[in-house]
Amino acid sequence: MRLLITNIAQLATMAGVAAKDGVGVTWDDLGLVTDAAVLIEDGAIRYAGPAAALPKHGPPDRAIDAEGAVALPGLIDPHTHPCWVGSRHDEFAMRAEGKTYREINAAGGGIRASVRHVRRATPDELAAACTGRLARMFALGVTTVEAKSGYALNTEGELRMLRAIAQAAARTDQTIVPTFLGAHAIPPEFDGDRDGYTELIVREMLPAVAAENLATFCDAFVEPGFFTLEQGRRILTAAKDLGFRLRVHADEFEPFGGAQLAAELGATSADHLMAVDDAGIRALAAAGVTATLLPATTLFLGQSNYAPARKLLDAGCRVALATDFNPGSSYTENLQLVLTLACTALHMTIAEAWAGVTYNAARALLLHESRGALLPGRRADLLLFDAPDVRAIPYHLAMSDLRWIIAGGQLYRAPTPFAQRA
Ligand SMILES: [Zn+2]
Incomplete structure (x- = not known):
């Protein structure tokens, strides 16, 4: 042809x-x-x-x-959560009325709302929902998408999500890169026992995902109230030993050492980074970890604490851009919007922004020799x-x-x- x-x-x-x-x-x-x-x-x-x-x-x-x-x-979107069912517009309305994140969580919102919906969903429902979202991204020019699990938070459900992502991937000419994100949040049955859930991920989930070859990457949400640095290190080290490549949700809320952990473990990408400190920036630059920034999340949450893109770039970091498409904090498939936000909110040049959604995004998925x-x-x-x-x-x-x-x-x-x- x-x-x-x-x-x-x-x-x-x-x-x-x-x-x-x-x-x-x-x-x-x-x-x-x-x-x-x-x-x-x-x-x-x-x-x-x-x-x-x-x-x-x-x-x-x-x-x-x-x-x-x-x-x-x-275009390449290297950070998305496209596999879920159940709209969270009620939370959006609560935020519009001035309710806090804590109040929304107390009312049953947040990631746990999606966990309830996804645990009840059939494999076909998950695959259909994921397929539709990938198709919307494609219509906006996104030919490669990273897709994370992380809304079931139990072994059977996480496998079901990853199989649904594989099913959706088989239906499109896009390239889909699957990521296991069992360490997205603590499920309700492990309330007060984060170490117990960490052990479940390490001993049961990771080997099961590896056995079916369902994910290229393992990701972890290393943030206060989610997974500690120690728990993140335990999960990501175990993943690395099983042959997964690594990415980290890092330093979104406060400088927590997530960037340094990504550098220490040789992660491919550290994502969010709104609160990354100078030591974290130096660590990312020295280790060659791609900094993946998600300005649509900051916009969607009505906040102004955009990631310090200029500092990252000026320190010699490679910067990629992504939508963070998800039902809670960034409900947009539009990577072209992110391209604009990079220029307006992150103060990146147009050349830096284009690199961020093409070659650098491919680099954040280790596809830079064939794409971008x-x-x-x-x-x-x-x-x-x-x-x-x-x-x-x-x-x-x-x-x-x-x-x-x-x-x-x-x-x-x-x-x-x-x-x-x-
Ligand atoms: Zn995310």
């Missing part, structure tokens, strides 16, 4: 971002090419560059006139936007000007933003 795309007014290959491994990204690293063409063969990029230098090739099976579109790598840049041999995940320039895409707040989506060489027309008379 050969697909040829011509008449691309501006192409961003991310070649410089890849060459720098995502650290110290500047405008020139976007690898911008004007009057470009892309040649795709058997699901991989064969050529992406000036149309004038297009190599000799056989007749294309499909040819697309991009009509002056802007082309970029497919439009270079020969890489998987053909790319987007064509109806926009005059790559800068015009984050400029358009919470709207998508996407025209075509290509995932693994498969061509999709993006949904039209216009209503159609019925």
